[in-house]
Amino acid sequence: MTWWDADEDDDEDEFDESSVRVRPNRRGSRPRTKVRPEHADAVEGVVLGVDRGRYSVLVDENGGDERTITAARASELRRKSVVTGDHVDLVGDTTGDAGTLSRIVRVRERTTLLRRSADDTDEVERVIVANADQMLIVVAAANPEPRIRLVDRYLVAAFDARIQPILCLTKTDLADPSEFLENFAGLDLPVIRSRSDKMPIDVITAELVDHRTVFVGHSGVGKSTLVNALVPGADRATGVVNTVTGRGRHTSSSTVSLRLESPAGRGWVIDTPGVRSFGLGHVDPANILGAFSDLARIAERCPRGCTHLPDAPDCAIVEAVQAGDLGDTGRARLDSLQRLLETFR
């Protein structure tokens, strides 16, 4: 093995560090190797995208010396994953000059981590994006028909990662999404309605400024149309050279960060073309309940191990709703919570 791993893309061979941490510490049975250099002169950057083992890293974001450099992983990272959105430390040639290659020696602590479990199509857990603070869930009002269950799955993934979800209904010129949206009335969920002939760019941009927003949605919902309207020049469909990453081509499975620029400010759009679904096997129900802070307070009176589902004995939330204490809103919120909890039970 060389000093970098030639990963095929950012979806390849990813390990969640929680699984790394539980691995037995073998240091005791091994002679200590020489102390690792500290790389005190390392430069910090943020990973914009990964393509065949090469990372595009933005250094000095918004500063006078902002530049995109190409980097590879240093072997001392071992099996630690490096994904789009990661804050990393770099050594070596960090000039960003043509033909130079830097090395990623450290990954900084992540604020959020969007991942999916192994599922039928895939036996390993994959990390999708680090440090995103919002998820824009793109669903069409029609063609393809919106599905509640699909949105629920995205919501669970977002809540579990402690990422704020936003629902974006596209193609509202084809159908009125009001009835569909009633299913989400019990959630604190910002909703945007969009149509390509009258794209509400300012409304969407306002939600994205100063945030790192990961865009998710199934094929055909109009996600590329949306991204291209928000980030002129992104050209997601044809893969023309991207001004931020400097890459000319992205495989369908690679995640990229696109800079949003507007009079209202800047933000990042993180497009995930490869992610069609989320395996939810790793999800912690407590994180879902945590997204319903009003209900979570009541749940403190629940019996230990309470599932908060309709059949849960002595569930304090169910009892409060049945007693009418929480009104219609509380009933709708409990319905939403229970539906999400059922999504991955």
Ligand SMILES: Nc1nc2c(ncn2[C@@H]2O[C@H](COP(=O)(O)OP(=O)(O)OP(=O)(O)O)[C@@H](O)[C@H]2O)c(=O)[nH]1
């Ligand atoms: N009527 C209508 N059609 C739209 C709208 N937005 C997108 N479309 C059309 O829907 C089709 C799919 O749009 P895309 O932007 O390619 O969808 P996508 O979600 O990126 O799909 P993939 O490229 O398969 O990932 C295209 O033919 C678009 O022209 C809309 O608001 N209204």
Ligand SMILES: [Zn+2]
């Ligand atoms: Zn309960």
